[in-house]
Amino acid sequence: MADSNATPAVKPTKNIDLKYQPGFSQIAWLCIVVLYAPIAVLVLFSFNENRSVTVWTQFSLDWYVKAINNDGIRHAAWVSLEVAFIAMVLSTIMATMAALVTTRTPNYRGMNLAVAVINQPLMVPEVVTAVATLIFFAIIKQLTGVSGIGYLIAAHTAFCIPFAYMPIRARLEDMDLSLEQAAADLYAPPFTVFRRVTLPLMLPGVMAGAMLAFIVSLDDVIITLFVAGPGETTLPLYILGQIRRGVTPEVNAVSTVFLGISVILVTFIFLFGKSKK
Amino acid sequence: MKNRILTMLTAMSLTLMTGNAFAAGELHIYNWGNYTNPEMIEKFEKMHGVKVTIDGYDSNETMLAKVEQGGSGYDIVVPGDYMIAIMVEKGLLERVEPNKMSNFKNVDPKWVDVYWDEGRNYTIPYQWGTTNFTVDATVYKGDVNTLALLFDPPDELKGRINMLKDMNDVINAGLRYLDYPRCNANKAQLKELNQMLVKAKVHWRTMDYSVIEKLTSKDVDLSQSWNGAAKRARKDRPELVYSYPKEGFTGWMDNVAVLKGAPNLENAKLFMNFMMTPEAAALTSNFANYANGIVGSEAMMNADLVSAPEIVMPASAPAPEFVPPCPQEVTDLYAKIWTNLNK
Numbered sequence: 170m171a172d173s174n175a176t177p178a179v180k181p182t183k184n185i186d187l188k189y190q191p192g193f194s195q196i197a198w199l200c201i202v203v204l205y206a207p208i209a210v211l212v213l214f215s216f217n218e219n220r221s222v223t224v225w226t227q228f229s230l231d232w233y234v235k236a237i238n239n240d241g242i243r244h245a246a247w248v249s250l251e252v253a254f255i256a257m258v259l260s261t262i263m264a265t266m267a268a269l270v271t272t273r274t275p276n277y278r279g280m281n282l283a284v285a286v287i288n289q290p291l292m293v294p295e296v297v298t299a300v301a302t303l304i305f306f307a308i309i310k311q312l313t314g315v316s317g318i319g320y321l322i323a324a325h326t327a328f329c330i331p332f333a334y335m336p337i338r339a340r341l342e343d344m345d346l347s348l349e350q351a352a353a354d355l356y357a358p359p360f361t362v363f364r365r366v367t368l369p370l371m372l373p374g375v376m377a378g379a380m381l382a383f384i385v386s387l388d389d390v391i392i393t394l395f396v397a398g399p400g401e402t403t404l405p406l407y408i409l410g411q412i413r414r415g416v417t418p419e420v421n422a423v424s425t426v427f428l429g430i431s432v433i434l435v436t437f438i439f440l441f442g443k444s445k446k
Numbered sequence: 447m448k449n450r451i452l453t454m455l456t457a458m459s460l461t462l463m464t465g466n467a468f469a470a471g472e473l474h475i476y477n478w479g480n481y482t483n484p485e486m487i488e489k490f491e492k493m494h495g496v497k498v499t500i501d502g503y504d505s506n507e508t509m510l511a512k513v514e515q516g517g518s519g520y521d522i523v524v525p526g527d528y529m530i531a532i533m534v535e536k537g538l539l540e541r542v543e544p545n546k547m548s549n550f551k552n553v554d555p556k557w558v559d560v561y562w563d564e565g566r567n568y569t570i571p572y573q574w575g576t577t578n579f580t581v582d583a584t585v586y587k588g589d590v591n592t593l594a595l596l597f598d599p600p601d602e603l604k605g606r607i608n609m610l611k612d613m614n615d616v617i618n619a620g621l622r623y624l625d626y627p628r629c630n631a632n633k634a635q636l637k638e639l640n641q642m643l644v645k646a647k648v649h650w651r652t653m654d655y656s657v658i659e660k661l662t663s664k665d666v667d668l669s670q671s672w673n674g675a676a677k678r679a680r681k682d683r684p685e686l687v688y689s690y691p692k693e694g695f696t697g698w699m700d701n702v703a704v705l706k707g708a709p710n711l712e713n714a715k716l717f718m719n720f721m722m723t724p725e726a727a728a729l730t731s732n733f734a735n736y737a738n739g740i741v742g743s744e745a746m747m748n749a750d751l752v753s754a755p756e757i758v759m760p761a762s763a764p765a766p767e768f769v770p771p772c773p774q775e776v777t778d779l780y781a782k783i784w785t786n787l788n789k
Contacts, residue, residue: 219682224663240484241500303515310517395512398519399474400499410479410502413655414734 208428215421232422242423244400245407252318252403253386256325257333261379263326264333265371272341273349273367290328295391298328303395316398324396325386332385333378340374380438384431473498473713476509476520478700481573483733490720496713513538513705521708522717524572527699528771530562539568540704542715549722557699557739561770569701570722571739573730576759576766577615577696580661580676581668583687590689591763593623595668597646604649608660608669611653613784615670615696616643618769622693629772631779640783647787661686672698674735677756688756690763697766699739 187193218227236242267287271280290298306320348370352362368375390405397406404427408420473490475482479502487498501520503509506529512518514536525533533539544550545558545566557571581590586603595603596619609616618628620643626635654660657671662682671679673688680686702721704714720726727740728747737757744752751757759766772780 220658220662241480241502303512307515307517310519316517316519394508397501399476399501402501407479407502409504412504413478414480416656 211421212425212428214418215425217418217421220417232418233426236419236422236426239419241402241407242404242419245402245404246423246427248318248401249387249403249405252322252325252401253383255322256329256386257379257383259322259326260329260382261333261337261375264330264337264378264382265375267330267334268337268341268374269367272338287334288331291331295328299392299395302327302392306396318398318401320398321393321396321401324392325389328389328392329382329386333382336377336381337371337374340371340377344370376438380434383434387427387431471496471713473522473710473717474520475500475522475524475717476503476513476518477522477524478502479504481524481700481734483729486726486729486733489726489729490717493720494713494716496710496716510538516707518705519709520705521710521714523703523705524700525703527560527562527701527768530569530701530703531771533703534563534568538706540706540708540711540714541567542704542711542718543567544570544718544722547715547719547722549719552722552724552727552740552742554739554741560699561768563701569703570718572700572702572721573734573736574697574699574739575673575736575757576690577610577670577672577698578676578689578691579668579670580679580686580688580756582683582685584685585667590687591692592689593619593691593693595689596670597623597642599646599649599668603668605651606667607650608657608666609650609653610657610670611655613780614769616653616787617780617783618696619670620646622691622695625693628767628769629776631773631776633779636779636783640786643783643787653788658682673756677735677751677754680754680756690759692764694764694767697768699768 214225215232216228216230217225218229218231264287267283271284271287302324306324310316310320344367349362349366352366353359357365388405389403390409393403393406394409397403402410404423408416408424411417411420473496475487475498477500481502482500487500490496491498503512506526509523509525510529510533513520513523530539550566550570553566553570557574558566560566563569579596581595581603583590585606586595586600588600596607596609599607617639620639621628621630621635624635624639624642626632626639630636630639651666652660657669657675658679660666661669661671661679664683669679671688676686676688680688702718704711704718708714721730722740724740724742725746727738727743728745731738731743731751732748735751735757
């Protein structure tokens with residue numbers, strides 16, 4: 170956007186563009202290295218031939234084969250994907266509804282309170298939510314005798330909502346109301362306005378929100394640790410359980426696969442967002 | 447879209463319900479991560495037609511936090527010695543009386559009257575070992591069986607030492623070196639211990655759980671270590687020697703226990719009895735690399751395990767000491783020393 174200003178220096182207000190501040194590229198590179206070097210090392214050692222995660226010997230795909238053949242890892246990966254997917258769908262639906270109600274209705278009493286409640290999982294320390302959920306679910310389980318993965322999905326959905334909510338809300342706030350008003354002026358009923366105008370316009374926000382919810386659910390350790398029941402070990406929990414007995418490059422291999430999946434997802438969302446514009 | 451949401455919801459409620467639907471033939475084990483031999487589980491599943499799930503925890507405390515609330519859904523847990531004492535006191539374990547089960551005759555008599563479960567009314571041995579240290583014999587050529595190598599190291603080991611990031615393991619080793627009693631509330635003695643540890647820490651390179659990586663990457667030449675990790679490290683670095691210090695050392699034992707209110711109590715008892723067969727114990731040892739306390743299992747254990755000095759203690763070594771949980775007052779004092787040491 171500021172590119173055209175930056176070329177010939179005419180006015181004294183030139184070069185406010187951050188990219189042309191001294192030290193910009195050095196700091197940017199430093200950030201990139203700090204963020205990505207550990208991941209690069211992790212990926213590199215997933216191809217290591219010996220069992221060490223620090224000493225390189227020879228290229229091999231052994232750890233991938235081992236990981237694929239490891240029932241524990243396979244099961245954990247499946248649980249992770251299952252929980253993340255269902256939590257993503259549920260939390261995105263709820264976040265979309267919440268975002269519509271907090272941006273497309275006239276300001277009502279208690280709206281700010283509602284926003285605060287929606288964002289509560291972001292404010293409260295995770296471990297507090299985790300312990301509270303553990304105790305709460307334990308009571309429900311003892312009262313009803315019902316167990317299963319539903320509890321884990323419910324917990325994940327709850328803390329994913331604010332992550333899905335924020336990009337959707339931001340998108341709705343950016344959108345020009347006049348389009349929706351014009352549609353309404355032309356006698357489109359509210360649902361048609363939503364379906365034909367609002368939803369297509371907000372879709373990039375919804376996709377970004379869903380994506381974020383998926384990743385946050387996939388990543389979670391603390392709440393999952395407390396809530397997960399028998400047979401519900403997710404991949405992060407599986408990795409955590411290895412620590413005392415030594416992490417092997419098997420874990421690197423699985424992490425690399427997951428990394429690949431997220432890169433593909435992010436690329437997809439990015440391209441999708443572009444084509445909509 | 448609507449249909450898909452419906453499918454999702456149905457799928458969700460279905461998964462919610464299956465939790466209890468097939469409970470008759472299930473067993474839910476909550477064990478340390480990467481500590482259960484899948485082959486052994488398969489054998490048990492085939493033998494009794496039971497479907498087993500295994501989940502892993504990273505510490506006794508994580509496990510306790512989760513099962514303490516009740517309704518965790520687990521049947522079997524495998525806590526360490528002191529944790530058994532705590533859980534029995536809190537009433538979290540079912541008194542299943544393994545001492546009356548048919549395979550109890552296989553349990554080594556040495557492990558029957560233990561402080562955490564006198565006479566074995568609640569638990570059976572799973573794996574046991576020692577916490578010592580292992581050292582590269584080409585770097586340090588002297589006698590390795592002394593704690594002086596940790597707390598007053600010779601020049602060649604200075605700055606080449608890794609200690610476990612474990613309060614009790616470090617402090618108990620320190621107390622033994624100073625020849626003071628365990629669970630010590632004597633302030634003068636603890637002060638001396640504190641000074642000694644702070645002085646020794648200058649020579650420690652790291653305090654870290656990842657013993658095998660530290661040793662095999664040659665980041666350090668000596669590391670405090672569980673015996674099983676020491677043996678695994680020796681596979682990649684044959685110069686390593688496991689020390690049995692003359693001042694004494696800590697033993698630990700993980701034990702199979704049944705949770706109070708276990709949803710599959712009968713299967714849990716079957717599993718416990720199964721775990722006392724030499725075959726099951728040997729399979730566990732072959733996977734986890736520790737000794738198991740079941741007589742007759744050696745015959746089926748991997749040869750490298752039976753012949754490993756880390757697993758089979760030499761006759762000259764002192765008996766391992768099992769340290770019971772200390773009173774709160776002592777733990778608080780220890781925590782102060784530990785915090786200060788980690789600064």
